[in-house]
Amino acid sequence: MTPSHLMSRADLDFLLHDWLRVSELTGRERYADHSRETIEAVLDLSAELAETYFAPHFRKADLTEPRLVGEEVELIPEIGEALAKFAEADLVGAAMDSRVGGLQLPYTAYLACMAWFYAANISTAAYPLLTTGNANLLLTHGSDEQIRKYVEPMIQGRFTGTMCLSEPHAGSNLADITTRAEPQPDGTYRLFGQKMWISGGEHQMAENIVHLVLAKVPGSPPGTRGISLFIVPKFLVDDDGSLGERNDIVITGLNHKMGFRGTVNTMPTLGQGMHAPGGRPGAVGYLVGEENTGLKKMFTMMNEARLGVGLGATAIGYTGYLKSLDYARNRPQGRPAGADPSTPQVMLTRHTDVRRMLLAQKSYVEGALALGLFCARLVDDEKTGTPEESTAAKTLLDVLTPIAKSWPSQWCLKANELAVQVLGGAGYTIDYDVEQHYRDNRLNPIHEGTHGIQGQDLLGRKVVAGGGAGLAALTGRITATCDRAATAGGVVAELASLLRPRVTRLIEVTTALAEVGATDPEAFLADATEYLEATGHVVIAWIWIEQLLALGDRVTAVTAAGAGAGGDGEGGARDAGGAGDGASASDAFAAGKLRAAEYFLRRELPIVDAKFDLLVAGDRTTLDMRDDWF
Amino acid sequence: MTPSHLMSRADLDFLLHDWLRVSELTGRERYADHSRETIEAVLDLSAELAETYFAPHFRKADLTEPRLVGEEVELIPEIGEALAKFAEADLVGAAMDSRVGGLQLPYTAYLACMAWFYAANISTAAYPLLTTGNANLLLTHGSDEQIRKYVEPMIQGRFTGTMCLSEPHAGSNLADITTRAEPQPDGTYRLFGQKMWISGGEHQMAENIVHLVLAKVPGSPPGTRGISLFIVPKFLVDDDGSLGERNDIVITGLNHKMGFRGTVNTMPTLGQGMHAPGGRPGAVGYLVGEENTGLKKMFTMMNEARLGVGLGATAIGYTGYLKSLDYARNRPQGRPAGADPSTPQVMLTRHTDVRRMLLAQKSYVEGALALGLFCARLVDDEKTGTPEESTAAKTLLDVLTPIAKSWPSQWCLKANELAVQVLGGAGYTIDYDVEQHYRDNRLNPIHEGTHGIQGQDLLGRKVVAGGGAGLAALTGRITATCDRAATAGGVVAELASLLRPRVTRLIEVTTALAEVGATDPEAFLADATEYLEATGHVVIAWIWIEQLLALGDRVTAVTAAGAGAGGDGEGGARDAGGAGDGASASDAFAAGKLRAAEYFLRRELPIVDAKFDLLVAGDRTTLDMRDDWF
Structure with missing residues (x-):
């Protein structure tokens, strides 16, 4: 194969x-x-x-x-x-x-x-x-x-499910949904309203579709405190599990997207009388739990969905990387500067700028994958660890979730942009997959909480929760990793020394911002997106050091063999295609991880400094910008 | 209207x-x-x-x-x-x-x-x-x-033209084209070969299509020194201008692209006998100038085309910005933190993070437009100025051309990415233009010399040409602008003080790289892309200061009215939608330019520091990366 x-x-x-x-x-x-x-x-x-x-x-x-x-x-x-x-x-x-x-x-x-x-x-x-x-x-x-x-x-695969949150006038802002759920004497509800952006809202692949719908019961409190959660099946289900009447929820439009096209995205209409279960219009709904607790319940799903979106973005970035690498390894184009033009063309991987684009992708997608699986491990620990392990896992997972969603959505999209670039004109055509990956991945910073909303969540909620317990847990873990790296010595210690001051800075910046927040909530959150992105880079740098530590002696071995930092470049890329030296032949995997970690720590991590400077400077350019000045 | x-x-x-x-x-x-x-x-x-x-x-x-x-x-x-x-x-x-x-x-x-x-x-x-x-x-x-x-x-609009450079196996690397041009006794040539990526290569909108084709005459030197340029019309043209026989150049395939779809992109085949002008196969071609001078001639066109591509990228970014601004001004969504949920939703522009995304776009697209038109002015000066003006304009234009092509291609694509984000889910659908702008603009870092090739051109050729005359001309101009800004005082002087040290740094970094180049050409150019991007940011920052200087007292006036830097934010965005204070009502244009300049100088320019650090550090991570380590 x-x-x-x-x-x-x-x-x-x-x-x-x-x-x-x-x-x-x-x-x-x-x-x-x-x-x-x-x-x-x-x-x-x-x-x-x-x-x-x-x-x-x-x-x-x-x-x-x-x-x-x-x-x-x-x-x-x-x-x-x-x-x-x-x-x-x-x-x-x-x-x-x-x-x-x-x-x-x-x-x-x-x-x-x-x-x-x-x-x-x-x-x-x-x-x-x-x-x-x-x-x-x-x-x-x-x-x-x-x-x-x-x-x-x-x-069993007989039914599929959806999440019906957004409405045409209420996307990111669920406080304003207007879908109405009227209580019925038999304990059920009848729902009336219009939903928007509902993926998987209709198809013929399953016997039934289970819609989970957010709606408001008349008389409920305004805003998000008055939202309830309902099961609205496409077909009513009898007590014996057999399917009954068609419910009054019908798709009245599809959204046509730039990518992600196989996932049908629908506008479901509830209670408009297209069907009449029980002889009258209204979508039959079944309350989940108590009234007015819907949003909180939906959030248990949303946290899982955010890990899933992050992993999806990662996987799209990952396959784009592998496909562009395969292309670059097999596409002859050009020669090194000064080479005899009558010699054969070299492969794209022979060009340093192409290797740069491949290594950037590798550092993004492997870093994102490691973060996603680390978060999954926290889910396992929260569920099955000792009470102490469980609490610690939950604290860390809470603070990492907005990063696990947003970082891959931003940087694995960037990876796809680079994958297209590696292929050049070919990458811009539908003859290759990378252009579709790029279009597909563009959705991920938008759905399940936009990029901006992840920033608000991280800075406005997660790092300040429990008196800063989330951030303390995170920075404590990162510092412990740096300590282990210092003990390990060599290139791992050197790379960790690039990370440690940025962790200190993250703590300082967060403290400074929290002081702003005490008097001016809007200024506090004005650059939450920058905070999210800087923290994300610190986290991914940490994850890279973790990976090197997991490799242990294998890093030392490839470094000793000249494959690591501080090598003199002899026997390096310029001779690629040859048999390679002992270290690379025996452990190309470790050499690649080391290079990707170096790429990320030496070349990507430094961008956080400018972001941290900006955050503590309290720049008001965006805060004070007025609508009529645009 | x-x-x-x-x-x-x-x-x-x-x-x-x-x-x-x-x-x-x-x-x-x-x-x-x-x-x-x-x-x-x-x-x-x-x-x-x-x-x-x-x-x-x-x-x-x-x-x-x-x-x-x-x-x-x-x-x-x-x-x-x-x-x-x-x-x-x-x-x-x-x-x-x-x-x-x-x-x-x-x-x-x-x-x-x-x-x-x-x-x-x-x-x-x-x-x-x-x-x-x-x-x-x-x-x-x-x-x-x-x-x-x-x-x-x-x-007159009766004919259209194409540029036939690339071939299936020779895209960025024109040295390896194999299209053959055989001299004929009558002074014409017959061409045989396969071209690739030819935009506008066939259509029914014009009476004729004038292909400009790069090909090699048998016996020419290898590589780019053996390339000649030919006119290959779709229909032969008689001496009286009437159209004659159909020439033997035929489209044998189309490329299907992610965007730019209305521009047909073709694979023309020459001399395969689909037509037989003069009774025999072979595409009739007419040499332009002398043999073996084709690539140099094509470059006069390419420089113009690069300015055109840069301006195209700019215009796509610009309209995306205006469309996302229009959406944000008219789309109610959410409320400020802590607001009563029973109050009406506010417009998207009321959210600081949305203003950030709009201001970023504004700073990119207006900066890019100004650079493009500045370069056009240099074209005019080169063509019509005094001999001294002409030489100076050419020197500066040469060094700016790769930036005028690449910077808008990178950052106005980023603007389109942000335009999609401002619209959220709507921006991801084909109901709005921004997703198409994003797809269209993705071509620009690829064609007319990829992003990487612009970097090689800037660092490997342009800044070192004439003993560094290009860079000296550029930095001299920027320094002169900073001097004028210092004299002007106020916020303009403050912003120029952010630019000046980066210009000094650019000179130092270039000198250090040139020393590397003396002994190791490959290390010299290993991070040419980073150099291109850092220089691009310095240039755009300069262009922003230039714009503020052109506004003159208008900047002082809006600053005095509280619309500029150091304002206390009272009366700022939080009250947007009201009548506004005197300054903004009278000169919103100047206030907007000032804010966009501040955005760019305070928030974007600082990223160059990390790039300069990287360039002088001589990091070898990408240079030494080996194919088998990926």
Whole structure:
């Protein structure tokens, strides 16, 4: 089999086993049925299914947009076939409880599996992402009956799920939704309103679609405190699980997007009388939990979805990197400066500027993947660790979630931009995948909380929560890593010495900003996006040092062999294509990790200094800008 | 008429007249027939034609890709109609000599006119861009007969032109082209080969297409020194100007692109016997000038094309900015932190993070436009100034050209990325223009010399040329501007004080790199892209100070009125929508320029420090990276 250009199994194995020690989790009761072998088996299976059923219709799904025909949405059949294979492999419930039919796989391993599907075809893989988020929310907050009626069929692949939050006039701002839920004498509700941007809102691939809908019960408090959460199935479900009447929720329009085209994006209308369950208009809804607690419940899903979006962005960046690397290794173009023009052209990787673009991608996508899996490991620790481990994991996860969502969305998009650039004109055509990855990935800084909203969340909520416990937990971990790197010595210590002062600076800047916040909340958050981006770079630099520490002596070995920092360049890239020296031949993986870490620490991390300077300077240029001056 | 969302006429007028004093050019003999009034009239006309004939089919041209039917390419008819109106208005030859039917408009005014067309519909406006470049090359290097037969019909809009450089195996590297030109006894040549990425290579909108083709005459020297330039018309042209036989150049494939879709991109095949002019296969070609001088001739066109590409990128960024501003001003969403949720939602511009994204766009697109027009003014000075002025203009233009191409291609693409972000989910749909602008603009860092090649050109050639005369000219100009700003005092002096040390640094870094170059050419150019980007930021910062100086007392006035730096924010954005204070009501334009300059100098310029540090550190991470370590 040709090497995969979706993900790197070697990298996943390194992260899961050498670094995150996922096998240790199988010593915990929840994961007792698993072992390194079962985890590897499900990774093998995921890679195979992704290659066989998801990747082949990547381009076709883009070129053949979903169509609304009457009330129904037509998708290309390959999407349904891929999702059927996915469900048959028990992957919908891979991380869920066995009591509801799940595999109880460690969440870390589950996310690693999902990376293959996201890399192969993000718009097809988005359907199970939504379904899983929906199911997990109901598993946490739904009644036993709701779990039986809706969640179990989703896990079996018979139903799919959606999240209906936004409305045409209320996107980022959910306080202003107006969808109305009228209580009925039988305890159900009837919903009336218009939703917007609902992915997977209609299709023919499942027997039923379980919509989770935010709405307001008349008389509820204004704003987000008056939002309730409802199950609104496309078809009503009888007590025996059989499908009943068609509910009064109908798609009245599709959104046509720049990318992510295989994921149908819909405008559902509720209660307009297109159907009349029970003989009258109104979408039948079932309250989840109590009234007026909907947004908080939705947030349990949103945190998971944000990790998923971050990992999706990462996987798109990762496969774009591998594909551009493959192109660069096989495309002859040009010669080194001064070379005889009658000699053969060299491969693109022979050009330093191309290697720069490849190494940048590598540092972004491998850094983002490591962060995503680290967060997944925190999910596992929160769920299955000792009470102390669980609390510590939750504190750290809370502060990392906006970064795990936003950083890959920004920098793995940048990776795709570079992938296009490596291919040049070819990269701009639909003959290659990279242009579609670039378009697909552009969604990720927008949905599940925009980039700006992640900044507000990080600075306005997460780092100040619990008297700054989140930031303290984060910087404490980073400092401990720097201490270990100092002990390790060599190039790892040298790179960590670039990180340590920036951690100190992060703490100082946060303290200074918090003082501003005490008197001027708007000035405090004015540059929350800059704060988010600077913190993100510090976190990824830390994750890179962590990876080098996990490599241990292998870094020392490649450094000693001249492959590391401070090498004199002899035997380096200029002779690429030859047999290579001992170190690279024996451990190219470690040499590559070291170079990518060096790239990130030496060349990317320094940009945070200007951001920190800006944050403490209290620059008011954007704050004081007036509408009529634009 | 509603305000234009294509370009800002107020900004163009300010740049052309208050800053660049274009009317003064009309005192020179070449432009004696023109005046401020004629320049304004042609700008008015351009704006009107762009709105009326170019903008309306912007989306349709994207959704209806060119089709190859047999040998012919089908385009939507609106493209041909728009180009006919463009030619009828004498705009093809607007900047050309009156002896060949041109208007002899100052090049500065001409580029300002073109900005409207690029903003309205870059893929339609690309046809005249190519035709003009082709015609200008022939006006410089062609014979009188060639000018009469090919250039005059192009100026009349009857013919269009192409540039056929790339081949399937030779994109950035023209040394390896293999198209063969065999000399014939009658002084013509017969060409055989395959070209690639040829925009406008076939269509039915003109009577004829004039291809300018690079090829090699058998026995020529290897590499770029053996390249010759030929005219290969689609239809042979008789001595009386009537069209003769169909030439043996045929489109055998189209490239399908992410954007720029209305500009048909073709694979022409020459000499494969699809046609047989004179009874035998082979594309008839006419040598331009001497054999083996083709690449140098093509470069006279390429420099012009690079300014055009930079201006195109700028115009796409500019219109995206105006459209996202319009959206943000009219889209209610959310409230300030802590506001009563029962109050109405505020407009997007009320949110500081949205203002940040708008101000970033403004600083990029207005900075890029000013640079583009400044370069155009240098073209005019080179052509019509005194011998001293001409030499000085050429020296400065040479060093600025790679920046004028690459900086807008990078940062006005970034502006489009931000425009999409301002619109959120809506920006990701085809219901709004910004997603298409983002896709269209992604081409600009690739064609007419990739981003990396501009860096090689700047550092490897331009700044070291003539013993560093180019860099000295540039830094001398920037320093002089800083001196004037220091004299002006106030906020302008303060902002210039942020620029001055970076200019010093640029000189130091360049000197250090040149020393590396003396012994190691590959290390010298390893980070040419970083050098390009740092220099670009310094140049744009300088251009912003220049604009503030051109505003003169208007800056002082708005600063005194509290609209400038160091204001306490009272009456600032938080009260936007009110009547505003005196300064902003009377001079919002100056206040906006000041804020955009502050944004760029305070928030963007500092990123160059990390790049300069990197450049002098001699980091070898990318240089020593090996193929097998990826």
